[in-house]
Amino acid sequence: MSGNTETSVMDQILDRAIEQNPHSKELLKAFGPIIARQRQLVNSINLPKLDYSSIDKVKLRAGVSVIEQINLFAPDDPLTEIALSLTEAVKEALPKLAGELDRLSDLIQKDKLCLADYFATQPGDENKTMARWGNDLKISPSNMSFLLSLIERVLLERRAREATAALGEFAWEKGYCPVCGEFPSIALIEEDGGKRFLYCSSCGQEWRYTRVICPYCEKEAPKEMDYFYVENKTQESAFVCDQCKKYLVTLYRAGRLHVRDMDISAIALVHMDMIMQDKGYEPMTACPWNILK
Numbered sequence: 001m002s003g004n005t006e007t008s009v010m011d012q013i014l015d016r017a018i019e020q021n022p023h024s025k026e027l028l029k030a031f032g033p034i035i036a037r038q039r040q041l042v043n044s045i046n047l048p049k050l051d052y053s054s055i056d057k058v059k060l061r062a063g064v065s066v067i068e069q070i071n072l073f074a075p076d077d078p079l080t081e082i083a084l085s086l087t088e089a090v091k092e093a094l095p096k097l098a099g100e101l102d103r104l105s106d107l108i109q110k111d112k113l114c115l116a117d118y119f120a121t122q123p124g125d126e127n128k129t130m131a132r133w134g135n136d137l138k139i140s141p142s143n144m145s146f147l148l149s150l151i152e153r154v155l156l157e158r159r160a161r162e163a164t165a166a167l168g169e170f171a172w173e174k175g176y177c178p179v180c181g182e183f184p185s186i187a188l189i190e191e192d193g194g195k196r197f198l199y200c201s202s203c204g205q206e207w208r209y210t211r212v213i214c215p216y217c218e219k220e221a222p223k224e225m226d227y228f229y230v231e232n233k234t235q236e237s238a239f240v241c242d243q244c245k246k247y248l249v250t251l252y253r254a255g256r257l258h259v260r261d262m263d264i265s266a267i268a269l270v271h272m273d274m275i276m277q278d279k280g281y282e283p284m285t286a287c288p289w290n291i292l293k
């Protein structure tokens with residue numbers, strides 16, 4: 001698919017999402033072009049090849065995700081190139097961040113801010129790197145985590161594609177992502193057959209998961225699990241679990257009339273996040289648009 005076709009498909013999806021969810025117009029207009037830029041990068045950027053041959057399907061079946069088995073970041077990943085391209089897209093989408101983003105781009109270009117430090121840290125030590133950047137370079141942690149999450153998504157989405165292509169079919173029975181280990185941001189239930197698919201916003205992976213178990217705490221009690229609906233909207237709901245108090249925005253799909261984009265849908269349905277958080281539930285995973293408090 002050429003870049004232009006991809007852009008126009010994305011534009012159509014965005015226009016339809018705005019038409020159906022006018023309350024999310026501002027968010028969709030801001031995030032749409034950022035997501036489009038991420039897609040371009042995933043499809044076109046040159047990344048060093050990783051070796052996926054040591055991923056063990058037996059471990060996967062036991063719930064050990066790909067990222068726990070091999071390092072999905074390479075020391076020579078083109079972090080600067082990805083970061084500069086994304087800061088440009090974010091500046092266009094969110095002009096009020098322009099000043100801070102220009103400063104970030106400048107620090108990255110002059111090697112004063114070494115992004116590789118973050119991606120090379122041991123899991124759990126990321127906050128130390130962020131704290132050091134905050135102290136030494138006076139960088140706002142929220143803007144920095146936003147940029148890092150955008151960069152991370154580009155790398156992880158490409159590697160999720162490569163890893164799943166290398167693996168072929170594999171069994172996965174967990175509520176967190178088989179590739180990057182994050183919990184889902186949105187689910188899709190096919191009306192025809194009723195299968196539930198969970199979607200990971202950290203890497204773009206989708207996987208099937210039973211409808212009668214909570215993806216977050218694995219509680220199996222169909223009658224205590226409820227779906228919350230907004231009046232007059234039968235296609236949108238939120239799965240709620242009364243044990244762990246988490247919710248998962250869920251879409252119903254009747255047929256395949258329109259191309260769906262799960263990243264766009266997750267943002268378009270932010271009103272569900274507001275309603276569920278008002279009721280005291282928490283999202284299964286934090287995304288830039290669903291941290292409302």
Ligand SMILES: [Zn+2]
Nearest residue numbers: 177180200203
């Ligand atoms: Zn993932």
Ligand SMILES: [Zn+2]
Nearest residue numbers: 214217241244
């Ligand atoms: Zn639960």
